[in-house]
Amino acid sequence: MSEAESDLDSTQPQEADVSKPEKSFEAILLEEVSLIFDTTVKTLIAKQERAEIIQQLKDSLGEKPEVQELLANQKGDLAQAKALVAYAKTISDEKIQALTAQYESQNEAYRKTRNAVRISVARAFTSVVDFEKIPYPEINAKPLITEAINAILVDLETTVRQKGEMQPKNFQFMIEMVKKGVMRDMKTKLENLRLKRREVTDSLTNLNKRAFVEEVIRHDFEAEVARGDKNKIAAFIMLDLDHFKRINDTYGHQIGDKVLIEFGEFLKKQFRSVDFVARWGGEEFAIYLPKIADRNILTKIVKRFRKAMQDFQVDGIKVTCSGGVRVFKYSDKQSISTISNEADKALYTAKEGGRNQMTFYYTPRSTIDNDEEAFES
Ligand code: GH3
Ligand code: MG
Ligand code: MG
Numbered sequence: 001m002s003e004a005e006s007d008l009d010s011t012q013p014q015e016a017d018v019s020k021p022e023k024s025f026e027a028i029l030l031e032e033v034s035l036i037f038d039t040t041v042k043t044l045i046a047k048q049e050r051a052e053i054i055q056q057l058k059d060s061l062g063e064k065p066e067v068q069e070l071l072a073n074q075k076g077d078l079a080q081a082k083a084l085v086a087y088a089k090t091i092s093d094e095k096i097q098a099l100t101a102q103y104e105s106q107n108e109a110y111r112k113t114r115n116a117v118r119i120s121v122a123r124a125f126t127s128v129v130d131f132e133k134i135p136y137p138e139i140n141a142k143p144l145i146t147e148a149i150n151a152i153l154v155d156l157e158t159t160v161r162q163k164g165e166m167q168p169k170n171f172q173f174m175i176e177m178v179k180k181g182v183m184r185d186m187k188t189k190l191e192n193l194r195l196k197r198r199e200v201t202d203s204l205t206n207l208n209k210r211a212f213v214e215e216v217i218r219h220d221f222e223a224e225v226a227r228g229d230k231n232k233i234a235a236f237i238m239l240d241l242d243h244f245k246r247i248n249d250t251y252g253h254q255i256g257d258k259v260l261i262e263f264g265e266f267l268k269k270q271f272r273s274v275d276f277v278a279r280w281g282g283e284e285f286a287i288y289l290p291k292i293a294d295r296n297i298l299t300k301i302v303k304r305f306r307k308a309m310q311d312f313q314v315d316g317i318k319v320t321c322s323g324g325v326r327v328f329k330y331s332d333k334q335s336i337s338t339i340s341n342e343a344d345k346a347l348y349t350a351k352e353g354g355r356n357q358m359t360f361y362y363t364p365r366s367t368i369d370n371d372e373e374a375f376e377s
Pocket of ligand 1: 240242253254257260281
């Protein structure tokens, strides 16, 4: 499947599942983290079998008085290790080698393991702490936390495997401790996130508030330019319900509110899960579509939206909207107010053209071809 096709796939409207209540983002995230820990621990424990064999050997050899004497000397120099190897003649060469190496590096390994664990945990905690600073954590928090946790686990695994010093039981316990710490920390962060979520959500429609989407776009401009992903295009769509005042006047303000709510839900279903739908104010809505593969994809998204819009109605009341589309590149470095103003200009053109249509903003300076297109239905 080409990139363009897969991008289009992700634009398919999602089926609304009204039968079961939606799980909260927090619950999904915590479950996910728990799962990552649990499955990874299982794999790692299996990998610890070698260390366990060595430990058993060490324990059984340790019961002999001669070996206890050797073990008492924590420095365990090579000669002593060789003596130990000579003593354990019945054991296979490979195991003896591992055992020798283990005695040689014992003290140093313990110290290094402990330090590595401390560093990994600190790093993981920092990552978890950082995720609330990103403007749209619903999308980015999961991979970020997964990355952080994997970083701890890889570190632990590497250290433990290299040094062969940690017993599986201790290892498991240690991971449990790390998990508990991360989960506890995350719960606090998620609580803060929930508060922020409420702050940036419009109470009538449950859509994003204007300020939040502006923040996201500003963030993406910086992130994309910083990441060098300059050539991806994005789009900003401004929508305005047609003759909405008439709906209020004819059916009452409450029905007007219901139209706003249902239009918001309709928009969320029409656009991709990575897009941001906002109530820009009154009966104006905005959609920010980040990272679109190319113009064709955008055209398809807009056309599909126009088609679905033909069937949109609330309690038998036909509702239409007009829209303006502003395509931009992250490298263009425009301000969000320029982008939204220009989308607004295109919207105005659509209104003038007779409403119930969408217009693309034409930018002569833009490097994007064919910016001027209209979609009428
Ligand atoms: P046009 O096609 O040119 O956009 O006409 P319009 O009637 O939609 O535009 P106009 O700006 O004249 O009217 C917008 C109306 O939207 C006026 C205002 O009372 C109404 N409105 C704004 N916010 C709300 C709200 O939260 N609830 C309801 N029910 N109406 C709202
Ligand atoms: Mg308006
Ligand atoms: Mg209007």
